[in-house]
Amino acid sequence: MKQSQLFSKSSKKLSEAEASKNAQFLIRGGFIDKSSAGVYTLLPMGLRVLEKINAIIREEINAIGGQELLMPTLIQKKYWEKAGRWDVDVIFKTSSSITKEDKQDFEYGLGWTHEEVITAIATRFINSYKDLPKSVYQIQTKFRAEARPQGGLLRGREFSMKDLYSFHESKKDLNEYYEKVIDAYHKIFKRLSLKALLTETGGGAFTTERTHEFQVLNPAGEDTVFYCSKCNFCQNQEIYDPKEHKNCNGQIESARAIEVGNVFRLGTKFSEAYSLNFLNKQGERKPVIMGSYGIGPTRVLGTIAEVFNDEYGLIWPDAVAPFNVHLIGLTGKNSEKIEKAAESLYEKLISLGIEVLYDNRDLSAGEKLNDADLIGIPNRVVISEKTLSKNKLEIKKRNEKGSKLVDEKELLAMLKK
Ligand code: ATP
Ligand code: MG
Secondary structure, three states: OEHHHOOOOOOOOOOOOOOOHHHHHHHHOOOEEEEEOOEEEEOHHHHHHHHHHHHHHHHHHHHOOOEEOOOOOEEEHHHHHHOOOOOOOOOOEOOOOOOOOOHHHHOEEEOOOOHHHHHHHHHHHOOEHHHOOEEEEEEEEEEOOOOOOEOHHHEOOEEEEEEEEEEEOOHHHHHHHHHHHHHHHHHHHHHOOOOEEEEEEOOOOOOOOOEEEEEEEOOOOOEEEEEEOOOOOEEEOOOOOHHHOOOOOOOEEEEEEEEEEEEEEEEOHHHHHOOOEEEOOOOOEEEOEEEEEEEOHHHHHHHHHHHOEEOOEEOOOHHHOOOOEEEEEOOOOOHHHHHHHHHHHHHHHHHOOOOEEEEOOOOOHHHHHHHHHHHOOOEEEEEOHHHHHOOOEEEEEOOOOOEEEEOHHHHHHHHHO
């Protein structure tokens, strides 16, 4: 991509309405645009990052047998009523200003979660123990009337969610799948370079059993967790009990954290509301046992931006960076020669399948280099009169201090790694 053609432009100006680091950098770098409180556009570069996050999630959820589908966002009132979730605070309802006779048909709640819809669908396909277990997921926009959208992408009124639902004949089978999802989540967050602590918490309205969240320690988080510096003990403040930290002499610390995902044993709450039953091996009719598992890809994007930055801008981990190389031609006196060399390297990198943002704009060296720091692409490659005179290129990793002069062969070897 040539930067002169990029739809967005970066900006030095801080946005007054945004208190969080992730929103500041993402808006200034041209990754997102704020539409209203808690509602953002993902600009082309932001969408590139989100799609990389989604691809990692898909790979790991597919690997544990999750099948992707896509449910509607317009969900009629009758669905919500069945499980008693029409009159909840977070639901956005469509306006009833429609004056048709069949007004009822036009009463929708925008999807803020999809247990109701998926359970209703499952009644068509699950009748017998032979149909179990099953698991399906989607990655979709969710809508929630959050009272206080805050922290940029961390808490939005419109946001993306990967929601996975599983169906089982027994608690044992649910528990086994629950552990598989936990494993998959560990892999996902590791690939995203996030250190996410498996955290015990309460079951809220669904269950008296413990459930689990994945929490990334960060001051921008809204949760507080208590974790051990030595073992895997980590509990959300909501349920924290020091007596449960056993067989370990490690110190308990507490810190703010961002919940990037969670896993839930739903039990039979929804299957009972929707009569989602199956015939077991003994021929008895039983309610299907369900689990639900969320990750918020847009919150994850915000979390990565919140964690990986310095005073100059973002520092994307390789796996999710919008581009792998930021190629910069510093055109001085010898501008034609430099442009030619940069252009030819750009073509070469692209032909090798390397994702390049090529800054071919007519701007000062300072402006280009500051922009590169703000946007945060992992490898910055500069061609200038100085480098060209030595038949070399300058490469600098965004997460390292020093730069290096290398020839093209060495550069390609470094980028392939
Ligand atoms: P929270 O406690 O932060 O409100 P939640 O318990 O409501 O989260 P779920 O309803 O289970 O979360 O949603 C699953 C995932 O979706 C969360 O782990 C989080 O990553 C993401 N998520 C939830 N609410 C939001 C939001 N308002 N904005 C962005 N992401 C969200
Ligand atoms: Mg919530």
